[in-house]
Amino acid sequence: MPELFQVVTIAEASARLQTYLSPLARVEQVDLHAALDRVLAAPLYAPTDLPAFPRSTMDGFAVRAADTYDASESLPAYLHLVGEIAMGRQADLVVGPGQAARIHTGAMLPPGADAVVMVEYTQTLDATTLEVVRSAAVGEHIIAIGDDVRSGQVIFPQGHRLRPQDLGGLAGLGLTSVPLVARPRVAILASGDEVVPADQTPGPGQVRDINSYTLAALVQRYGGEPLLIGIAPDEAATLQHMAHAAFAQADLLIVSAGSSVSTRDMAAEIIASLGTPGILVHGVAIQPGKPTIIAFAEGRPIFGLPGNPVSTMVTFELFVAPTLLQLQATPPHPPRTTPARLTKNIASKTGREDLVPVRLLQREAEAWAEPVFGKSNLIYTMIRADGLVRVPLDQSGLYAGDHVLIHMFT
Amino acid sequence: MPELFQVVTIAEASARLQTYLSPLARVEQVDLHAALDRVLAAPLYAPTDLPAFPRSTMDGFAVRAADTYDASESLPAYLHLVGEIAMGRQADLVVGPGQAARIHTGAMLPPGADAVVMVEYTQTLDATTLEVVRSAAVGEHIIAIGDDVRSGQVIFPQGHRLRPQDLGGLAGLGLTSVPLVARPRVAILASGDEVVPADQTPGPGQVRDINSYTLAALVQRYGGEPLLIGIAPDEAATLQHMAHAAFAQADLLIVSAGSSVSTRDMAAEIIASLGTPGILVHGVAIQPGKPTIIAFAEGRPIFGLPGNPVSTMVTFELFVAPTLLQLQATPPHPPRTTPARLTKNIASKTGREDLVPVRLLQREAEAWAEPVFGKSNLIYTMIRADGLVRVPLDQSGLYAGDHVLIHMFT
Structure with a gap:
């Protein structure tokens, strides 16, 4: 009664999987606050310049740089103070030749000014006279329009996974809702006459369902949405019915197969019945995890993972994890x-x-x-x-x- | 108008923070399916042995090892087949001397048997006669009661962060609900007259709120629950009111301070007013992030982070991230x-x-x-x-x- 399948290497199994795998086409528009670690379904472009106006990066005085030429402690420049720029408002004054305006970090640079002198290098002699003891270069302590991002620029490519700073950068441009690749829906079907739900007390010879929990967590880890189908008995008709129903609502189906040869054979038959091309891999040259099944039907992947808890995890990491990332059109995680x-x-x-x-x-x-x-x-x-x-x-x-x-x- | 504070090193700032920091005492009982990456509030003990009965790890025959002594291709042992062990049931037969019972992977070892012979090394000659061509050692292809975990054993220490396999291990023991350290509630208060919500169109001189998004995502990253308080104007009474209200509902308060010296000073005064001991650090010898404020009031930490987006992220990673982990009583992440x-x-x-x-x-x-x-x-x-x-x-x-x-x- 030897197992009737031809084992292949991990590389060959992955290559066969690749032949049929393509990213999910389903796109969701998602609020930015819910987008951490999700994957962009399209490249994003900056709708505006950031910043949209020239800003001071220091507390000090907006000046014309030329007016401070060669200013020093021994030979200060004297400028006429024409007012103060309020935060969060249009700069409502113009800095003319020989003039300066008080400015705070982040405020709009007033027209006419082309530099900011730090407050440390100035002294206000009276209400309208400013002494400047250091020369300023054009553009000094200023961020210009578009210094952060220019309007129209690609800010993220399709397939980019959003990090905390990325959410900040999108918020800065007003992109508070973004098109994301849908999270792959992964149906998880446990099986085995001996398996009972984890919250039940097992009878003699019975064990609690471990794999539904491990697999659901791994699916979450790789960006998928687990759908827990429950536990099928080792009985062909019921297993078939549950597998078909699960597959109908999922982007990917995992059957946590029974551990004996006969129930594994039953799982293989049922997986094969889900559609074409059917089973691509039946057995991988690994320990643990040899009886792994990889199949495709109707463009969607199906995995029959061996039921032993360690085999389940190992084969998930080898085959299901990269599949989930590819369904999301995102590059594989760099291995840690x-x-x-x-x-x-x-x-x-x-x-x-x-x-x-x-x-x-x-x-x-x-x-x-x-x-x-x-x-x-x-x-x-x-x-x-x-x-x-x-x-x-x-x-x-x-x-x-x-x-x-x-x-x-x- | 120099800034009136004494900068300290990162190490000194962290040491001052340590003096006052202690883990959250709040515990939640959480369903296992929602426990991934959460932190245990108490050590957990195995309530039962796992497995609770001896199990076969192979498809084959349950035997008494002594009956197969010296069996080989040339000199097989012949055993009397007394039946088959059903999956998920009490083994309802006894394997006596000279007897064997058909068994599947995961099934309960019947009384009397002390080993399993793999099906590959047997042949059923007729309905009741089994030929065995290899000797079995006592305990071979069996997992004994408690081989995975023994009843009463500590399975996880307090402070352990739950991984996918950990959820599986807990499910296997029926621990489908676990005591977890509450997620720290982190109030995030942005400030600045120039800052508008990211979904609004900024007027002249105004910018969108970036830091609320970046900070909320970072808080999630480190296991906290962000509470977005909104944007306070640079006006002492309103800022004070909003900061007090935010702090009242939080385990940790972050004030994303304005960027100018005057508004930073205002934030510092308001942070100091939240309670004793008040401000521990006001200025760190780093670039960017120098104007960082670290304070404690009523046993809870408060951070005044500089408003520039890069400074905000850098100081969060340096000071807030390790604080969040310590509030959850979990060791710091190994730096990547x-x-x-x-x-x-x-x-x-x-x-x-x-x-x-x-x-x-x-x-x-x-x-x-x-x-x-x-x-x-x-x-x-x-x-x-x-x-x-x-x-x-x-x-x-x-x-x-x-x-x-x-x-x-x-």
Whole structure:
């Protein structure tokens, strides 16, 4: 009763997935306050100049630079004070030759002025006479119209993920609602006769549903919206019905398959029945996670992930996470890796890639990766770990003391 | 008219803040599905063993290991098949000496059995006769009661931030609701006569509110709940009224101060009026961000951040972000840094620390940091950047080609 599928490498599995994957076309107009970490569905252009008027960057006096030429402590320039620029108003006076106006940081530079002298280099001798002891250059302590952004300029490309400063920059231009790529709707269907909802008390032989929680959190982590479908029994008709209903409302379907061969075969048949082209990958040369299924139907991806909690997480990170990012038309996250040395040997086999949970330790100012060995049924091996170490396809293991890169959990 | 305050170093400012800072005592009981990235208010203990019964990790046959002793292809062991263990049920048979029972991955090991033989190493000769061609060790392909977690064991310490696998591990134990540290409520009060809400069209001399958006997003980033109070005018009575009302409903108050010296002084007076001990820091030896105010009143922190958008972000990251994490009793995030070489000189002054936005470039397989120069009024300098480079207090600058660490934006 060997499993009847042909395992492929991670690279080959990813390549087959790529062939069919394209970004979601669904766009939402979203308020800026709800847009953090969301992805732009279109390039954005500046609708106005920022700033829209020349502004002082200092507290001081708006002047004509030429009037301060060569001014110094020993030979000050004397200017005629014509008033003060109020904050948040049109500058309602003109600075003529030999004149100056008091100005505050952020206020509009009055017409005629072309520089600001800092208050530290001035003295007001009387209500209308200003002494200036340092020369100002044209444009000094001023930001000109469009210095921040010019009207019409592309400010963000399509696919840009919005950071805190980006929201500020959009607010500054009045773009308080932005077109975003819809969050992919990810239906999560658990399965298994032995699995009960986590808030129920399991009977003899039963276990609580772990994967719905882990998967929902991972989906959120990568920008998707989890739809929890529930737990299907190991019975073809019901599983088929639930899978079809889930797929109908989702951009991506994850079936957390049963763990035995017979139920996995059932899941594969049902996934194949969802549409064409159907199953692209059935088995990947990895440990854990070998029985992974990757399929496409009606332009939408379907993943059959092995039901063991560790396998579920590992295969999600390898295949579902990059898919979610591509559905959002955003480049893959740069992997968060950190170098360390292995504390123990890790055995593997050539021809498969091992992903081993490790805990990060600090010893004598050096980072060490301590393998957290344990079967893929044990979710707490992932909880005790800080990341994963990958043993490459062509190696039969890694040795204590080896320098490795840890793929850190986020 | 010099500014009347005594600047202190970042380290000194942080140390003063530490003196008064303690975690929020407010605890919320939260559904597990809403707990991702939240922080535990108490240590959690396993209420049961996981698994609660011995389970098979393979498809095969439950046996007594002793009955397979020395079994091989040439000298198989023959066992009497007594039935099959159903998934999700009490194992309703006993495996006696010389007997075996069919079992699936995840099913309960029946009494009497102490090992599982993989299906690959067996052959069913007839309905009741099993041939076994490999010996099994006691405990092989079994996870025992409590192998994942033992009842009573501490599973997470207080202050732990919940990751996807942690939610799975809690679900597995039936802990579907958990005690979390309340999200700090952070009141954000913008100010300035020139500032209008971002969705309004600014009149002459007016600008849109940038900082409320940037700050709200940063507060979310660090686990807080932003309360947007709005924009106060540069008028003492109104600002005072709004600041008091905001502080009354918040765990932390941020006043995004006006940019001119006079309005900053006004903000300082109002912050001082909120309670004792009042202002701890008024001025930090950094560029940008020098006029930062740090205060405490009634056990709660208050920050007066300079109004320039870049200064606002930089001082938030330096002082408010670690405060938010400490209010949640969680250790500081490990800084996300990446090494690079500077493309250009950066001038600074000894006695102050400069924080310069840089863009990360890849050139000939080496990472380079390109300074994005620009005044702290220009939010787009932060948008064009990927992180900040810090020029230490005791250096008068950095040179093109220097190896630096970039503090990456998240």
